[in-house]
Amino acid sequence: MPESEQWLELLEEKGCRITEPRRTIVDLMVHSDNALSPIDLFDKARASFPKMGLVTVYRTLEILNQLGLVERVHQKGGCHMYLRAANGHEHIMLCTRCGQAAYFHGDDLGALIHKINSESGFLIQEHWLQLHGLCKNCQ
Amino acid sequence: MPESEQWLELLEEKGCRITEPRRTIVDLMVHSDNALSPIDLFDKARASFPKMGLVTVYRTLEILNQLGLVERVHQKGGCHMYLRAANGHEHIMLCTRCGQAAYFHGDDLGALIHKINSESGFLIQEHWLQLHGLCKNCQ
DNA sequence: ATGATAATGAAATACATTTTCAATAAGGAA
């Protein structure tokens, strides 16, 4: 089943109606290799659905975020872009030139977190990790 | 030499004039254990310098940030808080209850970054790492 | 097909940040 359909099913299960604006946004988010801002989505969406409203973009992103399907990407230039969420324990790697985003896995901070806990008493519950660099094409 | 003086000297070296608003903001940032938003700084600053303008807070934070003396802290709730910058290779650890921020060192992502590079071709130039949890007092 | 109501888009509002500009004050020169 295409990933867009999976997302729409989750929306349906949550009691949401499946509408043209939502289909459009889901499709864009599922297939984008770059993080997209609400305005990016608004512009891209209007190519196939000219009536799209910017408010609907914000509202749909909020729902997708609550469902864990998209997540906000934080960057030096600003923090209002979204990317399809990770599968399991993954983190984002961003190309600073073209904006391409990719997930990686395999980080292990267990030892570090344990050390920090015993040295400072801090109880770590969550970690954010993000890598910045140049993708294969941009080097 | 008190850390505030060091910051002011750096400002001076950069050609900036040392003013009362700048002294006030530098002092607050140097001594705060919590990340502070522009409005936080504005309110705290007016306690000792009632004429402080919010615009000056923004402008001073921008200069301090350019000098590498403060850095922006990203959180789920928003990304408009600032904290004194790390000394060398350190990352932030935040208490989700009281907001206390502390730096830690000792993370080593060398092996991970090398693995990612050979597997994906991505050339990693920078990493962001942030830990979230509960400080000793808040557990 | 019909109807209840969830979803939509336009407009108004809210909030964070930046720009503009006339008045002020820092600090080098005299």
Add this chain to the structure above:
DNA sequence: TTCCTTATTGAAAATGTATTTCATTATCAT
């Protein structure tokens, strides 16, 4: 010290981003 240049300041206006309101539209269970 006093004077002068000009960097800095704060108020107000402007900008950019996000949210709320509300009448209209469209989904989908019946």
